[in-house]
Amino acid sequence: MNRREFLKISGMGAFTLFLSGCGLAAIGGDKKNAASAAPEKGSVSGGKNMKIVVINSSPHSDSESTSKYLSSRFTEGAKSAGHDVFVFDAAKEETHPCSGCDKCGMDGPCVWNDAIEQKLMPKMLEADLLVLVTPLYYYGMSAQLKTIVDRFYSRTGKLHNKKSIIIATAYNSADWTMEALSAHYNTLVRYMEWQDAGQVWGIGCGSRSLVERSEFGDMAQKIGANL
Numbered sequence: 617m618n619r620r621e622f623l624k625i626s627g628m629g630a631f632t633l634f635l636s637g638c639g640l641a642a643i644g645g646d647k648k649n650a651a652s653a654a655p656e657k658g659s660v661s662g663g664k665n666m667k668i669v670v671i672n673s674s675p676h677s678d679s680e681s682t683s684k685y686l687s688s689r690f691t692e693g694a695k696s697a698g699h700d701v702f703v704f705d706a707a708k709e710e711t712h713p714c715s716g717c718d719k720c721g722m723d724g725p726c727v728w729n730d731a732i733e734q735k736l737m738p739k740m741l742e743a744d745l746l747v748l749v750t751p752l753y754y755y756g757m758s759a760q761l762k763t764i765v766d767r768f769y770s771r772t773g774k775l776h777n778k779k780s781i782i783i784a785t786a787y788n789s790a791d792w793t794m795e796a797l798s799a800h801y802n803t804l805v806r807y808m809e810w811q812d813a814g815q816v817w818g819i820g821c822g823s824r825s826l827v828e829r830s831e832f833g834d835m836a837q838k839i840g841a842n843l
C-alpha cells in the first residue's frame with residue numbers, strides 16, 4: 617500500500633481512496649465550541665440492551681480524574697437504561713502505538729498482541745456504541761486515546777457503522793478550547809461512518825471539584841440514560 621494515501625476498507629474488503637477527496641472544509645466551521653450536544657431521547661436509535669464500550673484515557677486515578685468522573689456519570693446513566701457497558705482504562709493497560717507495518721492489511725489481526733488486541737478489540741468489534749473519553753492535551757486528545765484510535769487501522773472496515781460519543785475535559789474555558797478536538801472527532805465520525813450519539817465538552821473542568829460542580833456530569837448521565 618502506498619503509505620501516502622490513507623485507504624479505507626469496507627466490510628466486504630473493497631478499498632476506496634479516501635482522504636484525497638475528503639471535503640475537510642465542510643467540517644471546519646460548524647461549532648466554535650459547543651459545551652455539549654445531546655440528541656433528544658429516541659433521536660439516536662440504539663435499541664434496548666446496547667453493547668457499549670467506554671474508552672478512558674486519563675493517567676489520573678479514578679478518584680482524581682475529571683474525564684473519568686464524567687464517563688462514570690455516563691456509565692451510570694447507560695446502565696440505568698439497561699445497557700451493557702464495558703470500560704477500558706487505556707492508561708492502566710499495556711498498549712502499543714500502531715507501527716505502520718501494514719501486516720494487518722487493515723483487516724486484522726495486529727502484530728501487537730497487547731491489551732488493545734486481546735481485551736479491547738473483541739469488545740469494540742461487537743459493540744453498538746463506542747465512547748471516547750479524554751482530557752484535553754495541547755488541544756487534542758491524549759496520547760493514550762490516540763494510540764487506540766490509530767490501532768483502529770487493523771479493523772477499520774469492521775468498526776464502521778457504530779454509534780459514538782465523545783467526552784472531554786479541559787482546564788481552559790474559552791469558547792475555542794475544544795475547537796480542534798471537536799473537528800478531529802467530527803472527521804473521525806465521518807470517516808468511520810459512525811453516527812454521533814452525543815458530545816460532552818467539559819471546559820473549565822481542570823480539577824475534580826470543578827468538574828463535580830459543573831453541569832457536565834448531569835449532561836453525561838442524561839446522554840447515557842436517554843440512549
Ligand SMILES: Cc1cc2nc3c(=O)[nH]c(=O)nc-3n(C[C@H](O)[C@H](O)[C@H](O)COP(=O)(O)O)c2cc1C
Pocket residue numbers: 674675676680681682683684750751752753754755756785786787788789793821822823
Ligand atoms: C500534558 C497536558 C496537557 C494539557 N493541555 C491542555 C490544553 O491544551 N488545554 C487545556 O485547557 N487544558 C489542558 N490540560 C489540562 C487538562 O486537560 C485538565 O486538567 C483535565 O481536567 C485533565 O483531565 P483528567 O483529570 O481526566 O486527566 C493539559 C494537562 C496536561 C497534563
